[in-house]
Every structure is written in C-alpha cells, then in structure tokens.
Amino acid sequence: MGCAIYGGFMRLRHLAMALSNLPPHPQRDVSLEQYSTEGDFAARWIAEIVERGDLEEETRVVDLGAGNGILGIGCFLAGAASALLVEQDPQCLHEYEGVEWLIGDVKEWSGTEVDLIIMNPPWGVQIAMADRPFLEAAFNSEAEVIYLLHSAKATHIENLAKSLEWEGEVVLNGSFRLPAQYDHHRSHQGMTQVAVWRFKRN
Numbered sequence: 001m002g003c004a005i006y007g008g009f010m011r012l013r014h015l016a017m018a019l020s021n022l023p024p025h026p027q028r029d030v031s032l033e034q035y036s037t038e039g040d041f042a043a044r045w046i047a048e049i050v051e052r053g054d055l056e057e058e059t060r061v062v063d064l065g066a067g068n069g070i071l072g073i074g075c076f077l078a079g080a081a082s083a084l085l086v087e088q089d090p091q092c093l094h095e096y097e098g099v100e101w102l103i104g105d106v107k108e109w110s111g112t113e114v115d116l117i118i119m120n121p122p123w124g125v126q127i128a129m130a131d132r133p134f135l136e137a138a139f140n141s142e143a144e145v146i147y148l149l150h151s152a153k154a155t156h157i158e159n160l161a162k163s164l165e166w167e168g169e170v171v172l173n174g175s176f177r178l179p180a181q182y183d184h185h186r187s188h189q190g191m192t193q194v195a196v197w198r199f200k201r202n
C-alpha cells in the first residue's frame with residue numbers, strides 16, 4: 001500500500017512538491033491531447049478526495065489516461081492500497097515503486113478491481129469525442145466513486161453520467177495552463193478553466 005504520507009506525515013505542500021518532481025509528461029503527441037496536471041493542483045485535488053473520505057487504506061485506485069501518473073501516484077502517496085496507471089503513450093512510462101502500469105488504450109482496461117477512478121482524460125478538443133471511451137470505461141466499471149477533470153465548458157458529462165446511473169457534482173474549480181502546442185495565442189500562455197467532478201452511483 002501507499003505510505004500514507006499525506007495524512008500524518010506529509011502536508012499538502014510536500015505532496016505537491018513530490019508530484020512536481022515526477023518525470024514530466026513528454027507531450028509529444030498532439031492528437032492524444034496531453035494536457036498535464038500541475039503538482040499544486042493535483043495535490044489540492046487529492047486533499048479534497050481524502051477529506052471527503054473517498055481514499056482510505058484499502059482503496060484501489062485506477063488512473064485513466066495517466067500521463068506521467070501524477071494523479072494515480074498522488075493517490076498512492078496519499079495512502080491508497082494500490083494504483084494502476086492506464087496510458088496509451090509508452091513514452092510516459094517510468095518506474096515508480098509500488099504502482100503498476102497498463103500501457104494501452106483505455107478500452108483494454110477490464111473495469112474491475114477498482115474502488116476509485118481518477119482521471120484527466122483527453123477533453124475531445126483535438127478529436128471530437130476522444131473523452132467518450134474514458135467516460136464509458138469509468139461509468140461502466142466496478143468503481144464506487146469517480147473523480148474527473150474536464151474543461152469547465154463541458155456540458156455533456158452530467159447527462160451521460162445520469163443515463164448510466166451516476167450522480168455528479170463539481171467539487172473543485174481551477175485554471176489550467178495549456179502546453180505550447182495547443183496555445184494559439186503567442187503573447188501569453190493560454191489558460192483555460194477546468195472543473196473537477198465527483199460522481200457516485202445513484
């Protein structure tokens with residue numbers, strides 16, 4: 001299991017630092033919509049999950065579209081029993097003691113042996129509906145709770161969730177820096193508003 005450093009031993013700032021020091025996402029493949037989460041935001045998000053009682057010693061976490069694994073590894077450091085990182089881009093893979101990788105398409109994941117899903121998937125900006133297989137994998141899985149980061153502008157998520165019998169609310173807002181490849185404004189780095197959703201089964 002993770003070493004529970006969030007709880008007693010490690011404050012939010014330290015979790016943020018540990019996550020900021022992970023190998024950066026290579027962000028080479030524009031079509032895979034690789035917008036990575038920053039350490040500070042990931043740590044705030046994970047603190048929120050812990051405070052809500054959704055992450056405990058026995059919690060098995062799966063991170064879909066994991067990138068460098070920042071979200072799944074963050075949950076593991078916060079004390080989760082296990083973390084599986086599902087990622088299509090093999091360039092993202094790095095050894096991290098205690099966590100497992102599934103290098104492949106999200107559709108290859110079985111949806112089993114999971115309590116908590118955390119994900120910042122492609123938003124479907126470059127390729128329409130690229131987020132769809134992620135939403136379907138999560139809502140059709142055995143998870144009890146799902147945390148999803150998406151563009152704050154996305155309106156399709158709640159309806160899909162409802163149709164598959166999940167109830168959601170936004171639990172965190174923030175702004176996200178888009179990588180240079182996606183930033184069409186030269187004068188400043190593009191920022192975009194994001195929302196973190198929490199879904200529970202109806």
Ligand code: SAH
Binds near residue numbers: 025033120133
């Ligand atoms: N979760 C990370 C990365 C977010 S970017 C973070 O928050 O920093 C979305 C990730 O999904 C990218 O790493 C991209 O390579 C991956 N991805 C895109 N399509 C995928 C698919 N069909 N199956 C698995 N991973 C995919």
